[in-house]
Amino acid sequence: MRAVVFDVVGKVRLADVADPTLEEPGDAIVRVTRTAICGSDLHFVHGKAPIDPGDVLGHEAVGVVEATGPDVARFAVGDRVVVAFNIACGACWFCRRGETQLCDDFRNLGAGAFGGGLQGAQATHVRVPAADVNLLRIPDTIDDERALFVGDVLTTGLYSASLAAVGRSDTVAVIGCGPVGFFSIQAARALGAGSVFGIDLEPARLELAAIAGAVPVDAHARHPQTALADATDGRGADVVIEAVGSPTAFESAMGVVRRGGRVVVVGVYAGESVEVQLGVYWARALTLRFAGICPVHAWWDRAMAEVEAGRLDPTPLISHRLPLDDAVAGYGLFDRREATKVVLIP
């Protein structure tokens, strides 16, 4: 089959690789109809996370079930499905509680040996383990493109806004208006927020924030803390969603939240550290919640319903649609930030 594979640091290429086969009784093989390039794919390309040359990249996909193992009960050949970006076992203590991102056997598609050694989804076909857990049926009313991100960033946005318990008339600040920030804004609106502010530095992202329903705040031009204070009689935001994952963004989040407010950190962290004066957080009675990776399986039914209702809509986010064979160009566009989201069509 055709697939996008890691070549050397800084380079991906198209390759003909072996077709995936059913390896475990719970597996399904999905013929991919749409797949996308994600920021975390770039970590592998840039050598920030290890992956072997020749390994298939990608974890965002929709498609049609083409084969199922004997243990697959909920899906049949021909079903239109979205694939979960994180592959959970569905049976361990954490999975049974819906905390699938903490699964004892947590794996990722296309994420190298440390991701569980599964091949990725930027290909004509992908093997999905524990298919009953890691696939979601797409309603007939929803096309492939609108369903694609339900397996990853769209549902992450809904998860973030829900963790923050966004309620009616809340003033919400979303720091970082990339894909997760975009969907966090839409989700905050869907959950009934009074007003949402989208804070970023890049004009293209601020434009997307506005399309998603936020008041864009260009942090170069206006101090976010002032913008939020002006909108709330000096109090600050009821809810802040930090969707960047940098110490600066974290400090900005803690700066714009009101006393007694709630901060959800969905931006990804690894080795960074910040100095925290605990007494300040304590005296301000803040709620601080680290989202971790989205347990997509616990939230994607709700996310799909929001897509069906039109309240979550990924269409404005997609800047490029390319044939799979043009993936190298797609990676270039995405890496140079000339694309907000690249969809590949096998």
Ligand SMILES: [Zn+2]
């Ligand atoms: Zn992703």
Ligand SMILES: [Zn+2]
């Ligand atoms: Zn599990």
